[in-house]
Structure formats: C-alpha cells, structure tokens
Amino acid sequence: MQIAVASGKGGTGKTTVSVGLAQAYDAPVIYLDCDVEEPNGAIFLKPERKFHTDVNVRVPQVDKDNCVACGKCSELCQFNAIITMGGAAMVFPEMCHSCGGCVQICPVGAISETDNCIGSVNCGSSSQITALEGVLNIGHAMAPPLIKAVKKHVHKDVLNIIDCPPGTSCPLLESVKGSDFVILVTEPTPFGLHDLKLSVETMRELQLPFGIIINRSDSGDDRVVNYCKDEGIPLLLEIPESRKIAEAYSRGETVVQADSRLKDNLEGLLTDLIETYGGGK
Amino acid sequence: MKEIVIISGKGGTGKTSITSSFASLAENAVLADCDVDAADLHLILDPEVKVVNDFISGNLAVIKSDECLGCEVCLDVCKFDAVVRQGDGSFKIDANSCEGCGVCVEFCPASIIEFPQRHCGQWFESQTRYGAMVHAKLGIAAENSGRLVSMVRQEAKRIAEEQKADLIIVDGPPGTGCPVIASITGADAVVVVTEPTLSGLHDLKRTMKLTAHFGSKTFICVNKWDINPQNTGDIERFVESSGCQFIGKIPYSKEVTKAQIEGKSVIESGTEEIKTHIITIWENLNSHLLKG
Amino acid sequence: MIIAITTSGNELSAPLDRRFGRAPKFLVYNSETKEFSLKDNTQNLNAPQGAGIQAAQNVAETGAKVVITGHCGPKAFRVLSSANIAIYNTEATTVQEAISLLEEGKLVEAVQADVEGHWV
Numbered sequence: 001m002q003i004a005v006a007s008g009k010g011g012t013g014k015t016t017v018s019v020g021l022a023q024a025y026d027a028p029v030i031y032l033d034c035d036v037e038e039p040n041g042a043i044f045l046k047p048e049r050k051f052h053t054d055v056n057v058r059v060p061q062v063d064k065d066n067c068v069a070c071g072k073c074s075e076l077c078q079f080n081a082i083i084t085m086g087g088a089a090m091v092f093p094e095m096c097h098s099c100g101g102c103v104q105i106c107p108v109g110a111i112s113e114t115d116n117c118i119g120s121v122n123c124g125s126s127s128q129i130t131a132l133e134g135v136l137n138i139g140h141a142m143a144p145p146l147i148k149a150v151k152k153h154v155h156k157d158v159l160n161i162i163d164c165p166p167g168t169s170c171p172l173l174e175s176v177k178g179s180d181f182v183i184l185v186t187e188p189t190p191f192g193l194h195d196l197k198l199s200v201e202t203m204r205e206l207q208l209p210f211g212i213i214i215n216r217s218d219s220g221d222d223r224v225v226n227y228c229k230d231e232g233i234p235l236l237l238e239i240p241e242s243r244k245i246a247e248a249y250s251r252g253e254t255v256v257q258a259d260s261r262l263k264d265n266l267e268g269l270l271t272d273l274i275e276t277y278g279g280g281k
Numbered sequence: 282m283k284e285i286v287i288i289s290g291k292g293g294t295g296k297t298s299i300t301s302s303f304a305s306l307a308e309n310a311v312l313a314d315c316d317v318d319a320a321d322l323h324l325i326l327d328p329e330v331k332v333v334n335d336f337i338s339g340n341l342a343v344i345k346s347d348e349c350l351g352c353e354v355c356l357d358v359c360k361f362d363a364v365v366r367q368g369d370g371s372f373k374i375d376a377n378s379c380e381g382c383g384v385c386v387e388f389c390p391a392s393i394i395e396f397p398q399r400h401c402g403q404w405f406e407s408q409t410r411y412g413a414m415v416h417a418k419l420g421i422a423a424e425n426s427g428r429l430v431s432m433v434r435q436e437a438k439r440i441a442e443e444q445k446a447d448l449i450i451v452d453g454p455p456g457t458g459c460p461v462i463a464s465i466t467g468a469d470a471v472v473v474v475t476e477p478t479l480s481g482l483h484d485l486k487r488t489m490k491l492t493a494h495f496g497s498k499t500f501i502c503v504n505k506w507d508i509n510p511q512n513t514g515d516i517e518r519f520v521e522s523s524g525c526q527f528i529g530k531i532p533y534s535k536e537v538t539k540a541q542i543e544g545k546s547v548i549e550s551g552t553e554e555i556k557t558h559i560i561t562i563w564e565n566l567n568s569h570l571l572k573g
Numbered sequence: 574m575i576i577a578i579t580t581s582g583n584e585l586s587a588p589l590d591r592r593f594g595r596a597p598k599f600l601v602y603n604s605e606t607k608e609f610s611l612k613d614n615t616q617n618l619n620a621p622q623g624a625g626i627q628a629a630q631n632v633a634e635t636g637a638k639v640v641i642t643g644h645c646g647p648k649a650f651r652v653l654s655s656a657n658i659a660i661y662n663t664e665a666t667t668v669q670e671a672i673s674l675l676e677e678g679k680l681v682e683a684v685q686a687d688v689e690g691h692w693v
Contacts, residue, residue, distance in 0.1 A: 008319045010292010010455040015480065037456035038291055038487060040480040078339065078383050080623025083630060086655035092648055095622055099382030100360050138490045141427065141459035166292045166455055167318035168421060173377055189541050191297065191321040198319060201421045206377070219538055243508075246533075250509035252479040428622065435595070467644075 001278030002160045003270075004179040008195030010166035012185045013215035013239070016255050017266075018163035019044045022129050023256040024266035028158050033133035034147045034175040035165040036119060044254045047124025047131040055134070055149040056115035057142070059093040060102050066110035073102035073111060082111075098145070119146045123153070143171040154178070159274070168202045176203075181277040182210040183236065188220035193227060200233065209277060216241040236269055282441055283469040283570055284434075286315070288453035288461060290484030294476045295504040298537050298547055300452040301325040302559045304411045305548035310448040312409065313437035314416040315430045315464040317402070322452045325546055328407030328414045336402040336417065336429050339381040346371045348393040355385035355394065399423075404433055406440065413440050427459035434464065457491045470570055471497040472528070476505050477512035485516065489523060499525040500569065502562050504537075506530035526569055529562035531555070576602045576675065577637035578668045583611060585669040591643020594624030600668050601635045604676065625649030632658060641671045647686035 005018040015033075019041055022031040033041040060073075060082060067088040074083045081095035082102050089102075093116045103111045119136040134150040136143055143165065151174075154160045164175040176182055182203055186196040196212070203210040210233070214224055217238035228235045239245075239255070239262065248258035256263040287303070289296040300322060304312050314322040342363070344355070349371035356364045356372065363378035364385065374385075374394075386394045404417035415437040417429050434451065441449050451468070454460040465471050471492050475485040485501070492499040501520045506513040513530060520527040531537075536551040543550050547559055579596035580587045590596040595614075602609040612635050616627050625645075629652035632640055640653060641661045653660055661680040665671040674680050 009321070010289075010319070012293055037458045037461075038480075038484045040291070040483060043479045043483060076383065076387055078381055080626045083626055083652060085630065085633060085652050086657070090652065090655055092623075092626065092651075095626075095648070097380050097382055098360060099380060099384050100358070101382055101384035101387065104358060104384065105387065136458065138457060138487060139462070139494050141462060143458050169318050169419060169423060171458070187293075189538055190324045190544065191541060194321055194324055195319040198421065205421050219535070221542055243533075246505075246508050249480075250476075250478040250512055 001274055002154060002162065002179045003273060004162040004164050004176040004182045005185060006164040006172060006176060006182055006199060007166055007185045008168060008199040009186070009191055012187050012192060014166070014185050015040045015044065015163055016215070016249065017183065017185050017213055018161050020255045020262065020266050021270060022161050023254055024263045025128075025159055025270055026267070028128050028130070030153065030155055030158060030160045031129050031131045031163065032150050032153065032160060033131070033163045034150055034171075035163055036134035036136040036143050036146045036150070036171070037165060039133040039135055041163050042122070042124070042131060042133055043252050045126045045129060045131045047126040047129070049122065049124045051123050053121050054117050055119050055121055055146050056117050057096070057098045057145050058100070058113040059096040059098060059116040060091050060111045061114045062089045062091060063110045063112070064088045066108055068108055068110070070107060072105050072107065076101045076105050094140070097142070118142060121149050121153075144174040147171060147174040151175075151178075159270070168198050172202070173206070176206065176208060179208060181273055182208050183213055184210055185213045185215055186224055187216055188214055188222065188224045190223070192220070193223050196224065196227070200231070211236040213237045213239065215239045237265055282447060282449065284438070284449040284451065285470045285472060285566070285570075286451040286453045286465050286468040287472045287474060288465065288488065289455055289474045290457065290488035291475065291481050292455035294474045294481060295531070295537060296455075296474045297321045297325070297452055298541065299472070299474050299502070299504070299559070299562075300450060301546035302548045303450050303563060304409075305546045306560065306563045307411070307448050307450060309446050310412055310450050311437050311441040311444065311446045312412060312414040313433050313449060313451045314414070315433050315451050315460070316454040317417045317419045317429045317433065318454060318460065320416055320418060323414075323416055325541065325544060326409040326411065326414060327544060328405070328409045328416065330405045330407045332406040334404050335400060336404055336432065337398045338401045338428055339399050340383065340396045341376055341379050341381055341399045342374045342383065342385050343395045343397060344371070344373050345393040345395065346373055348391060350391050352390060354388050354390060358384045358388050402429060404429065404436070406436065412446070413444065415440065427463040430454070430460050430463040457487050461491065462495065465492060465497050466495055468497060470500060470566065472500045472502065472566060475501060475503055475516065477503055477509040477516060479512070482512060482516055482519070486519070489525060500528045500566055501525055502528050503530040505533040507532045526565075528565035528569070529558060531558045531562070574604045574639060575635065575637045576604060576639045576641060576672065577612070577632045577635055578602065578671050579642040580668050582668070585609065585667070585672070587668050589641070589643065589663070589665050589668055589671050593640075593642045593645045593649055594628045596628065596642070599632060599635065601637060602672055623648070626652055629653050629656070639675070641675060641680065645683065645686055650683070650686040
C-alpha cells in the first residue's frame with residue numbers, strides 16, 4: 001500500500017506524521033522523503049546509510065563539427081534550452097526538460113544525450129524502516145525527475161509512506177501519483193484552513209481518496225473541524241498542541257518517542273487505512 | 282527603492298506573520314505575495330482586488346481523438362507518460378502529466394495534435410490598508426510557479442515605481458527550488474525566518490547556501506527561539522560565522538496564532554512585549570539596509 | 574560599430590533599462606553614421622523561461638557587436654559571447670550617457686555575467 005502525507009501549507013507536521021506512521025507500524029515499511037528541496041525525515045529516523053546514488057537527467061550535447069546550424073532544434077524547444085548561435089546549436093542544460101525532441105528532429109544526427117546531475121537519492125535503514133530521501137542540488141529548479149527517482153523504490157508488497165513537498169504544483173503531483181490514500185496534515189488556523197482547501201481541491205481533481213489530520217489541534221479555533229464536517233471529509237486524527245512534543249521535535253526526536261498514546265493512535269489509523277484502501281496489505 | 286524578500290526554507294516558521302508585521306511597520310511600501318502555491322498574506326491584509334489578470338504559461342498538447350489513427354508515434358516520443366490509450370484505440374493527453382514540450386505535436390504524422398496556450402492561474406493588483414499589493418493564485422495542479430513569481434515581483438516593482446514607494450516587501454515561498462530562486466534573484470535583502478529545531482537549522486543551511494549562490498544579502502531571524510535556546514545559540518553562531526547578519530529572535534507565543542485568527546498582523550493585535558521583538562528585527566534590518 | 578543599448582524609450586535621451594532579458598527594447602546605434610534604430614525585444618511572452626536567451630538572440634539579429642546594459646545574466650552572456658558580441662555593464666541613466674561613456678573608453682568590457690539570471 002502507498003500512503004502519501006501532504007499539506008498545502010509548510011510546517012504543519014507532514015514529516016512528524018510520516019515519520020510517526022513509519023515508526024508506529026510493526027512490520028517492514030518504506031519511508032520515502034519526496035520533499036527534495038528540504039528533506040528532513042532523516043533527522044528524525046537517523047537511518048544507517050546503505051547507499052547513495054546520483055540522479056541524472058538526460059540533456060542534449062551537440063557535435064559542433066556535424067551541426068549545420070539549421071535551427072530546427074531551437075525552433076522545437078519550448079524551453080529555450082537549445083538555441084542556434086555562432087554557427088552551431090548551443091545547449092543550456094539547466095533549462096532542459098529532457099523531452100528528447102531536439103535529438104529526434106536533428107536532420108544530421110549531430111545531437112546526442114548526456115547525463116546532467118540534479119541531485120541524489122540516499123537510502124538507509126532504521127530498525128524495520130527502509131528510509132529513502134531525495135536531495136535536490138542547491139540551485140537546481142527541477143524537483144519532479146528527482147521525486148520520480150525516489151519513488152522507483154516503492155515496493156508494492158509492503159507499506160510505503162511518502163513524505164510530500166508542500167504546495168499544490170508539479171512536485172506535489174509527482175509525489176502523490178499512484179498513492180492509495182492521501183493524508184492531509186493541517187493546523188486549526190486561517191492559514192491552515194486556506195491552504196487545506198487548496199489541497200482538497202487538488203485531491204479531488206486527481207480523484208485520490210484522502211482524509212485529514214489536524215496538528216496542534218487546540219492551538220487555534222474550530223474552523224477546520226467545521227470545514228471537514230461540512231465537506232464530509234474524514235477527520236482521521238487530532239494531535240493536540242504540546243510544548244513537550246515541540247521541544248522533542250526541536251531536538252530531532254519523534255512524536256512516537258515523545259508520546260506513546262499517539263503511537264497507538266497512529267498504529268490504529270494505519271490498520272484502518274490498510275484494511276479499507278490497501279486491500280489488507 | 283529597496284526590495285526585501287522574506288523566505289524560510291522550512292515552511293510554517295512564521296514567514297507570513299513576519300511579512301504582515303513588516304507591512305504594518307513600513308511607511309511607504311508595496312506588498313507582494315510570491316508564495317503563489319499557498320498564498321496566505323491576503324488573509325491578513327484583506328486586499329480589495331482592483332485588477333484581475335490571467336496567467337498564461339506554456340502550452341498543452343491536445344489530441345483530436347476522433348481523427349487519431351492510433352499509430353502510437355506520440356506514445357513513443359513522449360518522455361512524460363502523458364499519452365493515454367483509450368478504449369477505442371485512439372489516444373489522449375493527460376493534462377496533469379503533459380510537460381508542454383510539443384514533441385508529439387511536431388511528430389504526429391496526421392498533424393492532429395493541437396497545442397493551445399495553458400491557463401495556469403491568475404494574478405491580482407489590489408489595495409490594502411497598508412498600500413498596494415500584488416498577489417496571485419496558481420491554478421490547481423498547475424505548473425511553473427517560478428514565472429508567476431517573477432511576474433508578481435515585476436508588477437510590484439512597476440507599481441512601486443509609479444507610486445514612488447520606498448520599499449517592496451515580498452512574502453516568498455518555502456523550499457529552495459524554482460519559485461524561491463525566482464523570488465530572491467536581484468532583491469536588495471533576503472530575510473530568512475527560521476525556528477530552533479534540527480529541521481529548521483538543516484533547512485536554514487540549505488537556504489543560506491542558495492542565497493550565497495545567488496549573491497543575495499541575507500538576514501536571519503529565529504521564531505519561537507525559546508523552544509530550544511541551545512539550538513537558537515547554535516543558529517546565531519552559525520549565522521555569524523557565515524558572514525550573514527543575525528537580526529533578532531521572537532519567543533514562542535500564542536499571540537502569533539491569535540493575530541492570525543483575528544485577521545490582523547502581530548503589530549496590530551499583539552502585546553507590547555511580542556511587538557518589541559518584531560520591531561527590533563525591523564529596525565535592525567532597516568539600519569543594515571540604509572548602510573547600503 | 575553597431576551598439577545595442579537596453580531602453581524603455583525611443584530616443585537617445587531615453588532612460589537606460591538596467592535589465593537585459595526583460596528590457597522592452599534596444600536602441601541600435603551606429604557609431605560611424607550617428608544614426609539609430611529601435612529593435613523591440615520581442616519575446617515569446619508565454620515561454621516559461623529563457624528571457625535572457627531570447628533577448629540575446631534579438632540583439633544578435635541587429636548585427637550589433639556591442640551591448641550596453643545594467644546587468645547581464647550567465648545564459649545571455651554565453652549567447653552573446655558565442656556571437657562575438659562584447660558586453661558592457663553600466664550605471665548610466667540614459668542611452669546617450671552610456672554611448673558617451675563607451676566612446677570615451679570609460680566602460681570596461683564584462684568578462685563574465687554579473688548576476689544570476691532566473692526569469693528576472
């Protein structure tokens with residue numbers, strides 16, 4: 001089963017919930033940190049590093065001796081990643097979306113593909129948890145191909161927990177793709193509710209089943225609870241505000257370590273979700 | 282005229298609460314919300330929208346299914362798994378997966394793939410109680426927020442020039458990817474709001490690497506500093522050793538959430554005590570900016 | 574020599590636009606004849622990225638051998654260099670002032686990009 005943990009707004013407790021779920025599960029589980037711009041799961045899971053691989057995307061390279069400067073590649077490229085200047089095609093790898101169009105259209109076969117490193121995937125383990133994280137190289141803009149590389153490690157036969165990036169744009173879509181259920185984590189505040197609504201719209205657009213966890217549930221007001229009621233969205237869990245949890249978090253400890261009752265709640269939630277949405281596994 | 286961008290690396294550290302407080306403190310500023318994925322500043326500043334503009338970015342492939350011969354060329358050339366086979370053997374494009382590269386459009390032997398412009402959201406010119414504001418809403422599941430961010434900044438700059446404003450205050454997005462890069466390049470100052478957690482510190486380091494990479498003048502403040510005074514100390518030392526400026530810290534306080542629920546900035550609704558901390562940060566930032 | 578200067582106006586007294594990629598137009602000045610023409614910095618405005626690259630191609634089309642602007646990003650710099658166009662950064666406020674500074678030898682040719690470009 002594949003469960004994605006997402007939120008419109010950052011800092012609502014996605015990683016807290018994802019890591020908590022992975023730790024509360026009493027069987028092998030894969031935790032995949034797809035928040036590749038700011039991966040934080042490893043801070044809490046402290047996995048023992050198993051392997052590290054660079055992630056490359058394919059970008060064009062031009063054989064200047066064969067290029068006839070016909071301009072067909074530049075004309076096709078929608079991203080200004082290849083232009084014709086000074087008698088030959090010229091590539092801007094950082095702009096390239098790896099569509100491969102220029103290679104196909106070149107009439108003289110002067111364009112081939114080469115690797116461009118955009119980040120890396122780290123794999124480690126911590127008791128029954130296999131932890132994967134994608135780390136986007138600083139200054140690189142394209143998260144989706146890296147998220148794809150992290151998600152190659154999803155295993156159909158076990159529980160997979162996906163820690164998603166915030167927002168509702170392309171990195172989030174790539175992260176939740178293929179999930180059996182999405183948990184939206186929010187806060188009971190105006191910002192929390194506003195961003196939750198965007199996430200809910202996105203999930204409905206993608207036709208993915210989802211439910212809501214309210215973190216720091218007693219820190220604001222009841223607007224999120226009322227919204228869930230009005231919209232008929234399942235409220236999966238409320239995690240109360242606690243200075244103890246906040247302090248434990250600040251030291252890199254997890255909620256499961258800080259609060260054993262919460263561990264039971266998360267475990268119960270997983271059992272329900274696996275039964276209802278995961279066909280029992 | 283100076284442009285200040287407030288970012289955070291990690292989300293939820295209080296970036297928008299600080300931005301709205303700065304808006305209350307500034308005297309002649311134009312405001313911009315560049316967190317177009319999850320824009321929240323309007324919840325505090327309550328802008329009255331004056332002009333609505335469509336945001337068009339890139340194109341989208343659309344197969345005229347009734348004319349499709351089912352030859353599979355598009356399926357072969359698409360690198361984004363956006364071509365979907367339908368029951369009748371024809372193909373269609375999954376808009377959420379389409380990258381807008383136009384390769385299928387070019388190679389379709391029957392030339393029946395259209396390539397219309399993609400409507401990706403809206404951006405607004407508005408008026409608030411603290412001055413003009415430019416903000417945006419990215420369409421659900423839309424891509425390319427980087428360019429929308431640039432557009433919002435560009436319009437804010439235009440309005441600031443027209444109104445002879447002294448300052449542009451920009452609420453930036455979280456992360457280190459394309460929207461963040463688009464919001465900090467060329468700004469006069471970047472303020473990073475962090476928290477004294479290990480994740481906060483981890484993300485701060487990545488964010489500072491990014492601002493250094495783009496040569497941005499960087500200022501750091503810590504929110505909820507007393508959650509972990511030791512980590513706060515580590516952050517202060519780290520910032521000082523890196524050549525950036527540490528400009529203040531705010532204690533953990535229910536006043537911040539309270540202000541948000543009231544739809545006000547902390548400066549408008551907070552206690553004198555909490556306000557003092559934010560005003561100190563604002564004054565420190567200004568004195569550094571005035572220095573050049 | 575043909576010189577292209579980024580501007581928002583239509584004459585020599587017009588303000589110099591400090592942006593390269595997103596400048597509205599270029600004033601294209603012939604230093605021998607003292608005549609000038611205007612070249613719109615036509616952009617595919619819907620293009621998701623690459624303003625600097627497109628602008629550099631527009632300049633190359635004018636036959637200019639020199640560009641004077643405020644800031645030039647790395648990608649535009651690469652395009653201009655490969656077309657053998659020299660780049661001069663200036664703080665000058667008008668097109669005329671920029672041309673005079675160049676002719677008096679007071680501008681230094683840029684050897685690398687002076688800003689990181691990104692949709693700016």
